[in-house]
Amino acid sequence: MGGGRRRSSRLGLLVRLGSFLAAQSRRIGVIAERFSRARRRYRREDGARIALVVLPSPDYDVATFNLSSAELAGYLRHEHPELRDGIHFIEPDIVLSRTESLTRSAGYCLEALRRIQPHILGVSAKIGSHRHLLDLLEALREEPWAQSCVLIVGNVLSTFSHDVFSERHPEALYAVGDGELALEAAYRALKDEAVRLEDIPSVAYRKEGELKCTPRRMLDHARVSWLPALDMLDTAIERKADIVVRATTGCPASCTFCSIKAVNLESQPTGRLQDMGWESYPPARTARLFALLQERGVRHVNLADDEFGNTDFRFIEMFADLLIAQNNAITFNVSMRLDAFWSPAMPAAEVARRRGILRKISRAGLQHLFVGAESGSASQLRRYGKGYPLEVNERTIDILLEENIQPCLGFIPFDAFVTRAELEANLKFLETLVGGRALFELVASPINVMRVQRATPYERLLQRRGLLRGLEDNLTFHQVEFADPRMGAVALAGQEWFREVLSLRYPIIQLYRMSQTSHAFDPASHRRSRTAIRALHQLDVGYVRAMLAVFDGDIEPAEMRDCAANPLVNGFAGLQRAREIWAESARKAEPAFAAITLGFRQKRAPLELEMRGLLDEAYSCEAETEPPRNAGARLRNLPWPVLPAHLPPSTIASPRENTSRMEPFTVTPS
Numbered sequence: 001m002g003g004g005r006r007r008s009s010r011l012g013l014l015v016r017l018g019s020f021l022a023a024q025s026r027r028i029g030v031i032a033e034r035f036s037r038a039r040r041r042y043r044r045e046d047g048a049r050i051a052l053v054v055l056p057s058p059d060y061d062v063a064t065f066n067l068s069s070a071e072l073a074g075y076l077r078h079e080h081p082e083l084r085d086g087i088h089f090i091e092p093d094i095v096l097s098r099t100e101s102l103t104r105s106a107g108y109c110l111e112a113l114r115r116i117q118p119h120i121l122g123v124s125a126k127i128g129s130h131r132h133l134l135d136l137l138e139a140l141r142e143e144p145w146a147q148s149c150v151l152i153v154g155n156v157l158s159t160f161s162h163d164v165f166s167e168r169h170p171e172a173l174y175a176v177g178d179g180e181l182a183l184e185a186a187y188r189a190l191k192d193e194a195v196r197l198e199d200i201p202s203v204a205y206r207k208e209g210e211l212k213c214t215p216r217r218m219l220d221h222a223r224v225s226w227l228p229a230l231d232m233l234d235t236a237i238e239r240k241a242d243i244v245v246r247a248t249t250g251c252p253a254s255c256t257f258c259s260i261k262a263v264n265l266e267s268q269p270t271g272r273l274q275d276m277g278w279e280s281y282p283p284a285r286t287a288r289l290f291a292l293l294q295e296r297g298v299r300h301v302n303l304a305d306d307e308f309g310n311t312d313f314r315f316i317e318m319f320a321d322l323l324i325a326q327n328n329a330i331t332f333n334v335s336m337r338l339d340a341f342w343s344p345a346m347p348a349a350e351v352a353r354r355r356g357i358l359r360k361i362s363r364a365g366l367q368h369l370f371v372g373a374e375s376g377s378a379s380q381l382r383r384y385g386k387g388y389p390l391e392v393n394e395r396t397i398d399i400l401l402e403e404n405i406q407p408c409l410g411f412i413p414f415d416a417f418v419t420r421a422e423l424e425a426n427l428k429f430l431e432t433l434v435g436g437r438a439l440f441e442l443v444a445s446p447i448n449v450m451r452v453q454r455a456t457p458y459e460r461l462l463q464r465r466g467l468l469r470g471l472e473d474n475l476t477f478h479q480v481e482f483a484d485p486r487m488g489a490v491a492l493a494g495q496e497w498f499r500e501v502l503s504l505r506y507p508i509i510q511l512y513r514m515s516q517t518s519h520a521f522d523p524a525s526h527r528r529s530r531t532a533i534r535a536l537h538q539l540d541v542g543y544v545r546a547m548l549a550v551f552d553g554d555i556e557p558a559e560m561r562d563c564a565a566n567p568l569v570n571g572f573a574g575l576q577r578a579r580e581i582w583a584e585s586a587r588k589a590e591p592a593f594a595a596i597t598l599g600f601r602q603k604r605a606p607l608e609l610e611m612r613g614l615l616d617e618a619y620s621c622e623a624e625t626e627p628p629r630n631a632g633a634r635l636r637n638l639p640w641p642v643l644p645a646h647l648p649p650s651t652i653a654s655p656r657e658n659t660s661r662m663e664p665f666t667v668t669p670s
């Protein structure tokens with residue numbers, strides 16, 4: 001009897017606790033109420049406080065001047081000058097980079113927020129920062145002051161995964177696309193109850209469990225006259241952060257793996273979403289920003305534009321003229337498409353004109369050009385939607401090398417539909433000599449695997465073919481199944497091989513790039529690092545080739561010979577049976593893969609020693625000319641691997657991270 005009473009009272013307690021939690025969850029989920037509480041507190045207190053938090057990815061420990069919060073604050077102050085002192089920046093990826101504490105970014109932000117107790121909190125959640133975001137939102141639920149604070153999450157995680165995050169945290173608004181207009185409207189709503197939730201553009205939120213989205217709006221970038229807020233610049237310079245600015249927005253191209261088309265959208269009166277295409281900020285504004293940065297001691301910037309010049313070479317020329325006229329001393333990197341410089345249909349006079357402008361922008365400070373070659377296979381290039389023939393890749397790389405511009409090639413040899421013939425074409429392409437250099441020397445990685453991002457045409461294609469799997473833990477990319485399981489097995493082995501010496505790969509590329517421009521390194525470092533990269537990438541190519549050779553005895557269906565027919569996408573009568581045979585073949589290949597890996601590791605061992613020695617020497621030489629510092633810290637400070645089209649350190653204002661080429665990826669075993 002006594003035991004029964006105890007059980008029923010425990011049950012009652014659980015029921016009460018359950019209803020309390022449900023009520024609590026409903027209460028915190030009502031965003032309109034949150035606005036009312038924030039408004040009441042704002043009226044009681046002295047002036048508005050807006051906090052802008054940027055959450056870093058633990059996998060990308062590079063101090064970065066966050067353009068997002070800078071652009072957001074610049075716009076807010078332009079529209080509301082009274083906010084001059086009311087905006088607070090909390091940026092652990094500048095302050096905590098290269099320290100153990102980076103992993104505790106959420107706690108760092110919470111401490112700062114307790115001191116500020118903002119009325120509006122904007123959280124920029126970069127790719128890979130999902131854990132920090134969830135930790136921070138969870139912790140904020142326990143903070144009494146945070147119940148009267150409007151929460152707006154932005155950047156890539158919000159733009160592409162607001163459906164998932166808003167289910168877990170319905171107390172926040174989620175900016176979709178650029179966040180400037182949303183944040184500005186939220187500030188107006190804080191001051192004035194006449195501004196309704198529905199009036200805040202480009203946000204998603206939950207109302208009684210249902211996902212709502214307000215119409216998408218975009219700034220008219222061509223009319224932006226104000227500058228981003230540079231409050232964090234001195235800290236960024238002191239921390240030797242990567243300084244990132246933006247001169248343009250959007251891209252007119254339609255690569256199937258890229259999510260840019262889901263970012264640059266504006267709602268039309270019909271309710272339709274329209275792609276707003278490419279647009280530049282006024283070149284004079286960007287030049288003015290360069291002058292200001294130069295005055296403040298900045299020597300190099302990365303332009304985080306998805307597509308710097310589009311095909312608008314008038315813009316490039318105007319920008320170059322302005323920089324030359326103001327004696328610009330800042331060097332910079334940009335990202336462009338290869339067909340901007342040559343295509344079969346481009347008249348010779350136009351090619352010559354563009355080369356002339358390339359020379360001019362180079363005189364103005366252009367140092368590296370990031371270009372997405374993506375593939376050496378015509379059929380894969382078509383599947384990627386690049387929109388130009390294979391010939392463009394080689395011809396343009398040749399032009400760039402002739403003009404003394406160092407191209408950094410984006411390359412994605414593996415995708416879920418890749419065939420053996422396409423992979424072989426990629427290996428051949430990587431070994432092609434252009435301007436006396438093998439192309440594998442110019443890629444960041446010869447073994448990239450496409451990461452399938454949400455809201456991309458490639459995601460939809462995989463879904464239609466039944467090869468799309470669940471989201472990875474990062475809530476941004478999908479797990480995938482390869483159409484040919486053998487190619488999936490090679491991709492997986494290649495990724496493991498790549499990551500085994502990850503701690504040497506990027507530093508050696510950084511050393512190579514730095515030794516070109518910095519007084520701190522000698523020509524010998526430059527030569528030796530180039531030799532090491534060449535040897536390492538050559539081994540990578542050899543490794544993939546050896547893996548493919550394991551399947552030499554397999555009989556391929558006749559349909560697989562016709563790459564142009566895209567057989568794994570379009571299918572053929574015996575495909576299902578072929579996939580079963582390939583899966584069995586991949587399983588049987590495991591011992592051979594292990595033996596090959598062992599052999600290649602032995603070949604790589606002396607190279608690893610050479611790279612380690614080279615890095616040690618280079619940075620101990622540096623210590624003789626500069627105050628001693630931690631070599632590892634210095635290495636990670638350098639711009640690499642900032643590839644604008646791959647990894648623009650973006651923000652609530654600019655969720656344009658096209659990270660389809662980032663590692664690692666997840667393959668679902670068949």
Ligand code: SF4
Binds near residue numbers: 251254259337645
């Ligand atoms: S990958 Fe680059 S070129 Fe292609 S659509 Fe995206 S931004 Fe444009």
